[in-house]
Amino acid sequence: MNKRLISLFLSGTMLLSVFMGFTSSSSSAAEPVTTSGNPIFTSIFTADPSAHVWNDGRLYVYPSHDIFPSRGSDLMDKYHVFSTDNMVDWVDEGEILSADDVPWGRPEGGFMWAPDAAYKDGTYYFYFPHPSGTNWNDTWKIGVATSNKPASDFTVQGYIQGLPGSNLIDPSVFRDDDGTYYLYAGGGGKSYGVKLAANMTSTDGPLKQFTELEDFHEATWVFKRGSTYYLMYADNNPGGNRMRYATSSSPLGPWVNRGVILDPVVGSETTHGSIVQYKGEWYMFYHNAKISSNGTLRSVCVDRLTFNADGTIQKVVQTSEGVPAVGPRSTATEVKYYDLINENFNAYTQKTEYAMNASNVTFGGGATRSASNIIENMHTQGSYIQLNGINGGAGGKALLTVQYASGDSGAAFKVDASGDTAGDGYFLSLPGTGGWGNYTGRANSLIDLNPGTNNIIKLSGGMGGANISRVTVSLVPQTTPTTPIEYPMSGSNVTVGGGATKSGNGSIENMHIPGSYFEISGVNGGTGGQKLLTVIYASADSQTTFKVNASGDPTGNGYSLTLPGTGGWSTFTGKVSRIIDLNVGTNNVIRVSGGMGGANVTRIIISSVP
Known part of the structure; x- marks a missing residue:
């Protein structure tokens, strides 16, 4: 079974998100x-x-x-x-x-x-x-x-x-x-x-x-x-x-x-x-x-x-x-308990608020909506609130914040979210606020969402009461690299195979061998889409061809990259570029396959398309 994790908070402004669905650390x-x-x-x-x-x-x-x-x-x-x-x-x-x-x-x-x-x-x-x-x-x-x-x-x-x-x-x-x-x-x-x-x-x-x-x-x-x-x-x-x-x-x-x-x-x-x-x-x-x-x-x-x-x-x-x-x-x-309770969410600045009368909010199982657009009766077994069409951005962690009032000493919700790979949901604790009209409660939980805007979040009640006034989903803003990002071939995120080797001077060699390749993981695609790939190399061959595969390639066919000779295996003056497609975020993989002429590669560069 996949790992589930917990995130916690305390009191009315910080709550404890417990359970199931965090990532391992x-x-x-x-x-x-x-x-x-x-x-x-x-x-x-x-x-x-x-x-x-x-x-x-x-x-x-x-x-x-x-x-x-x-x-x-x-x-x-x-x-x-x-x-x-x-x-x-x-x-x-x-x-x-x-x-x-x-x-x-x-x-x-x-x-x-x-x-x-x-x-x-x-x-x-x-x-x-x-x-x-x-x-x-x-x-x-x-x-x-x-x-x-x-x-x-x-x-x-x-x-x-x-x-x-x-x-x-x-x-x-x-x-x-x-x-x-x-x-x-x-x-x-x-x-x-x-x-x-x-x-x-x-x-x-x-x-x-x-x-x-x-x-x-x-x-x-x-x-x-x-x-x-x-x-x-x-x-x-x-x-x-x-x-x-x-x-x-x-x-x-x-x-x-x-x-x-x-x-x-x-x-x-x-x-x-x-x-x-x-x-x-x-x-x-x-x-x-x-x-x-x-x-x-x-x-x-x-x-x-x-x-x-x-x-x-x-x-x-x-x-x-x-x-x-x-x-x-x-x-x-x-994750250690003291790390959880001291966790802050300052990076989650891209906020979207959902009032309980929003068109994408549904409820049922005994939960009701008042004339003032508050969801009530969440103490009822089987009660729930569901938010549809939630933007998960690039996917991954999102901060869920529930604004509420509760006259009970404490309540709890189960939270289900589209990106929870374990499928167990998340526990959300809602300490009492001292009254059913005292909307000072803020309960936070880190949840997982899928990329895009088709996410669903469901809050299930039945363990104590809380009246819900609004829900906020906050993301870490994705940035598109404006400065080119270099990936040296000596990096720990670079692997080789099929006969390709890493040399002592930090270059990848023997890319002339059929089946040879090198792969760079953790490549930042920013907001995704087209990016400019640049390869720095040396080659004594008259011409070399590499095949490039990238995570965001919508066709799956890869890209061809031609590398003219530089006059020597140590003459690292070669610099060729082409446009490729990357996914949103920093989990992209680029694989460069050889076997059609040789070139020693020292680094690649990812930049925005001019």
Whole structure:
């Protein structure tokens, strides 16, 4: 599944655009960032993180996925995996499993709750709870999927037979020092453990219930430190569950209760987590609702965990900073939360406003338009506003701004836009403004649009109310290069093939070989259309012909370019030009193919047509 990303904002003037549809980003080694920030996953809503360190040296997190609009937790689906090699830069490895992949699963889908994973003898095992029937709470199964990779190509193998069907959720799989594996699961106040058979898909021995755990609710996690086994779980604390833990000298108890190690989290009554050691440090992963302010749209966080000298655990301090890096900076797809909330949109100056009575605005699903041209009743399930014929310019990122009033404490919209390649939409949070007539709310979200003027933007309600007065779409203005842009052949955006080579002096040689070519990517076409291509070269041949292909060529046939000889292979006095077509923006590719005479090329130049 393609990457989705989140963009966020805070309060009435800056809001949080969360979810799905941003582009990936890469962290740079030059950035001064040294901590992960919390939450750590900002591309989609995630909860119930299970963290593991595999033999490749990376730490992997297997969370559940809150789907927007959440409708409680029944729509949870589409498991993703995230990984890191330094605790700071996180990669969404993509979707590994959905309800559609479970042949024995509930016909209506959904209910893909907290999972876990294990590794044995070259196989990765993914354990997930899922009902097999419409009566979901009495038909829970612990499914098993396998792969030879930690974050892709999982196939459902079935489910573990002989387990209770009621409230059996939140599987946790623990490997003991002797290579024995144990399965833990439970919910609704009942906690269980059982030894797994060698095949990892069935049990070996009786199921044991841990009645000694104090105020057990759900969310079991088991790990070992030294000779002590630790069992962490969520309790039933009113208003917000807490994480408690117990210890034992045996993987199946009896357990000694040790108290609370994580207080209720921000914005969510639920809690669920995992504890793991990585590169010498201990961590607790957990979730909160800091991004969405909605307890069923959660986000994974991580903080350090500390043991006392006697092996007991200090209560984990929940921070906004997260944890420091434990290795050099690396590639990341997850934008850090603190970068999101500090993001500005000063470059988006090409604004188009749409009043709610504009001819391209439609609404439905219970939404209504008042006499003063305000769209109301967006709290109704199924309500929506749709804007047609939106100009996306050259395509790519656009800033959506919704002007509104809300007497609720907070509302949320799902935003769908034509350019969203992932198809999941974007989450838009609308904090309350103090009244239904107080139009001081400004909610912003970066969305993706296609090039041109045929884009559609749809705002879907049903999670709190907001009256909408207008919507603004802002673009970064496209500029046509007035100054010629040179692309040297030594540039990192230039590739060669088919026998063509890059020389030490920065020129491309051996273009006489049939099949030879060089390709320049990231060429700026400005506003698109006709541009002047100029090639600087040397040639001892009397005449050479190149074929030029360019992104904006409407025919697809390419262009012919004739290069007269310059009298020598090092006489770089040759300069030939011709008009080509480029697309709007900076994603153009120009390919020059040889094989009809030789020429050594040092650079090309793109300029406006005189």
